[in-house]
Amino acid sequence: MRIALIGYGQMGREVERAALEAGFQVGPIFTSRTNPEGRGLTAEALREVDVCVDFSTPQAVVTNIQRVAEARKPMVVGTTGWYDRWDDVRPVVERAEIGFVYGPNFCLGIHVLFRLVAYGARLFRHLSDFDPYVVEWHHRRKADHPSGTALRLGRILLEHLEQKTHLVTRLEGRIPPEGISVASVRAGAHPGTHLVGFDAPFETLEITHTVRHRRAFALGALAAARFVKDRRGIFSFEEVVDHFLQGGGI
Ligand SMILES: NC(=O)c1ccc[n+]([C@@H]2O[C@H](COP(=O)([O-])OP(=O)(O)OC[C@H]3O[C@@H](n4cnc5c(N)ncnc54)[C@H](OP(=O)(O)O)[C@@H]3O)[C@@H](O)[C@H]2O)c1
Structure with missing residues (x-):
């Protein structure tokens, strides 16, 4: 399974380390330099990607979501500080019929x-x-x-x-x-x-x-990526955890 990383700060780097250790393929990686105003997130750039994982910034994330939805790829969004834009985001994600997981705390x-x-x-x-x-x-x-x-x-x-x-x-x-x-x-x-x-x-x-280490958030994001890979619809991370707690494999 291949994940693209959107945002390569503290969390993006930690997700990369955890993903490589868990046997994921990682890349492409998008930063503010390679993805100004979401312009790096094209269908072509994401062609080989199974799930996009966003740990970017509140300023960048909404455009990122719109671009990933246009490319019809499932997405996990750990970035916080954008939920007041939910009314703009929801219809875009629904229309694209992608799988989408979001949450402010990915610690299981x-x-x-x-x-x-x-x-x-x-x-x-x-x-x-x-x-x-x-x-x-x-x-x-x-x-x-x-x-x-x-x-x-x-x-x-x-x-x-x-x-x-x-x-x-x-x-x-x-x-x-x-x-x-x-x-x-x-x-x-x-x-x-x-x-x-x-x-x-x-x-x-x-x-x-x-939380002893931010790896705890990274592992939650990877669990969410596995969960959403072949699903459609919008899921809070809490719903993903419900699935695990009921015995659905991580
Ligand atoms: N859900 C959770 O469990 C959880 C856990 C921890 C953190 N978070 C949230 O995750 C977000 C990131 O946290 P962090 O600690 O990793 O922050 P960080 O170290 O500041 O990293 C954010 C990264 O996003 C990059 N970025 C900015 N604009 C971008 C764009 N258009 N495209 C791609 N990347 C872009 C920044 O690049 P530049 O440096 O080049 O500007 C930076 O590397 C925050 O919102 C934080 O609250 C959530």
Whole structure:
């Protein structure tokens, strides 16, 4: 199976290393220099390619998607920061009838954490002494806070805990009893930790997911590439993980 890489920064290079180790063929590779305004992504350039994998930039990705759809190739998009353009992208992908996987977090373990937290929150529903919270750590370069994943974890807690009504991402004085604290740490080079805890007066339960290396995202992208190779339609990475969790091979 041959993948084309669109974007050759930290993630593009990591996907390349993981793909070669896993026996994929890799190339062509598109950079901002070889693909200005998506112009490198022609049907001819992608002729031998089975799946295109995009880890580029929020500015470049929408045009890239349009060009890959025109070339009728399946695509995995790990790039974030473009979901406000979803209404422009969806019809293009639908019209081209290609397979398309997208998601802000390609770590398989994080998607299991989402499910564990939903289950845990349901168990704690009638144990109101256990107060839930979310903490996330990331490298200093990360622009947004809290992370999208931390907000997602917070929303899962809200969904299952009636007594909680909102997330508190910025502390100003005391936190109200119906708020859930979502806290961020930004320091150093840490690739990402998310922790969900439930604290009672005399005991604490915590579940933590840690990314030790960006290879975790790269392996998720490759799993998505295998998944989408012979499929049509639009899939969130979460749906891809559902398929794996139900025993569909990775
Ligand atoms: N889904 C996930 O699990 C996951 C995990 C990690 C990161 N991400 C996301 O993936 C994206 C990339 O992350 P990164 O850490 O690899 O960033 P990065 O190191 O900055 O790499 C981005 C690359 O895209 C290239 N690029 C810019 N315009 C392009 C174009 N028109 N065609 C092809 N390539 C182009 C850039 O090239 P130049 O340097 O030449 O401009 C750069 O090499 C970000 O949006 C990040 O948030 C997602």
